[in-house]
Amino acid sequence: GAGVSQSPSNKVTEKGKDVELRCDPISGHTALYWYRQSLGQGLEFLIYFQGNSAPDKSGLPSDRFSAERTGGSVSTLTIQRTQQEDSAVYLCASSPRVGQDQPQHFGDGTRLSIL
Amino acid sequence: TQLLEQSPQFLSIQEGENLTVYCNSSSVFSSLQWYRQEPGEGPVLLVTVVTGGEVKKLKRLTFQFGDARKDSSLHITAAQPGDTGLYLCAGAQEYGNKLVFGAGTILRVKS
Numbered sequence: 001g002a003g004v005s006q007s008p009s010n011k012v013t014e015k016g017k018d019v020e021l022r023c024d025p026i027s028g029h030t031a032l033y034w035y036r037q038s039l040g041q042g043l044e045f046l047i048y049f050q051g052n053s054a055p056d057k058s059g060l061p062s063d064r065f066s067a068e069r070t071g072g073s074v075s076t077l078t079i080q081r082t083q084q085e086d087s088a089v090y091l092c093a094s095s096p097r098v099g100q101d102q103p104q105h106f107g108d109g110t111r112l113s114i115l
Numbered sequence: 116t117q118l119l120e121q122s123p124q125f126l127s128i129q130e131g132e133n134l135t136v137y138c139n140s141s142s143v144f145s146s147l148q149w150y151r152q153e154p155g156e157g158p159v160l161l162v163t164v165v166t167g168g169e170v171k172k173l174k175r176l177t178f179q180f181g182d183a184r185k186d187s188s189l190h191i192t193a194a195q196p197g198d199t200g201l202y203l204c205a206g207a208q209e210y211g212n213k214l215v216f217g218a219g220t221i222l223r224v225k226s
Contacts, residue, residue, distance in 0.1 A: 004157070031212070042121075042203055042218040043158070050212065059213075091157055098212045101146050101165060106157025 002026070004107035006092050012113045015084060021077045021110045025094030032069055033093045033104060034077050036061075043091065049075065050098040079112075087114045118142070119206050121217035129225055131193050136220045138204035139186045145209045147180055147187045152201040152219075161189075194224045 005024040013019055025032050030051045035043040045059040049069040060066070064082075069075040079086055089111050093104040122137045138147070146165040150158035162171050164180035164187060171178045175198075177190040191198055201221050205214040 033213075035216075043205075043216040045213055045215075048213065056213065093157070101163060101207060103148070103160045103163065104158075104214065106159070108156050 004092055004094055004105050006090075006107035006110050008110055009108065010111045010113075012115065013082060014115050015082060017082055018078065018080045019082055019112065021079075021090050021092075021112070023075045023077070023092030023094075023107060025073065025075070025092070026105055027073075029094035029096055029105070030072070031095045031098045031102065032075050033095075034067055034075070035091045035093065037089045037091055037109070039088075046077070046090075082112075082114045084114045087112055119204055119215055119217035121202075121204060121220050123220060124218065125221045125223075127223045127225065128194055130195055132224075134191050134194055134222070136189045136191075136202055136204075136222070137186070138188070138206075138217050140206060141185065142206075143184050143209060144206035144215075145184070146207045147184075148205045148207070148214065149178055149187070149189055150203040150205060152203060153199075158201075158203055191222075194222075196224045196226045198222060199224050 007022045033048040034046040047057050047067045049055045064080045067077045089109040091109045093106045095102040119140050148163045149161045152158040162178045167182045167184045169180045175192045179188050201219045203219045204217045
C-alpha cells in the first residue's frame with residue numbers, strides 16, 4: 001500500500017494479557033515512530049527507530065512496553081501484563097529519513113481497550 | 116522537557132466565521148508542524164514552518180511562526196464544516212529527532 005498500515009485496527013483484551021501491535025511503514029522510509037494518544041488528546045512519544053541505529057526508547061512509560069523493528073521495515077510494539085491505563089490509540093508514523101523537518105506520515109492507529 | 120501549549124482546547128463556531136488557534140512554548144523550536152486529525156484516522160501534515168516570522172498560506176488557512184520560534188498560530192478564514200477536526204501543533208527540538216506535540220484543539224464548524 002501507499003501509506004502506513006497498522007494492525008489490528010481495534011484490540012480488546014483483558015487486564016494482565018500481553019498484546020502485540022504491528023506497523024508497516026511506507027516503503028523506503030528509514031525513520032519509524034510510535035506514539036500513544038488518549039481520547040481527544042495530543043500525542044505522547046514512545047519510541048523511534050532510525051535505520052540501523054539504536055532506537056530512542058526514552059518515551060516508553062514502563063518496562064512492560066517494548067518495540068522492535070525487523071529488517072528496517074515492519075515494527076511491533078509489545079505491551080506485557082496490560083493495565084487499564086494502557087487503553088489508548090497507538091499511532092505509528094514513518095518519515096523518509098531522520099530529521100526534525102521531516103514530515104511524519106501516520107497510520108490510522110490501533111485502538112486498544114483493556115477490560 | 117519542552118512543552119507546547121495549545122489554545123483554545125475546544126472551539127465550536129458557525130460556518131463562515133474566522134478563528135485562530137495558538138501554540139505557545141517557553142522553548143525555542145527549530146521548526147514547527149501543524150497537523151489535522153479526523154476521528155478514527157491518523158494526523159495528516161498541513162504545513163511545516165521553519166524560519167522565525169514565516170507566514171505560510173494554504174487556501175483559507177494561514178500559518179505563522181513567531182519571530183523567536185517559540186510560538187505559532189493557525190488562522191482559518193470563513194470556516195467550513197469540512198474544517199472540523201483535531202488540530203495539533205508539533206515542535207521539532209533543536210537537538211534530537213523527536214517532535215513534541217501539543218494537546219490539540221478540537222474544532223467543530225456547524226452549518
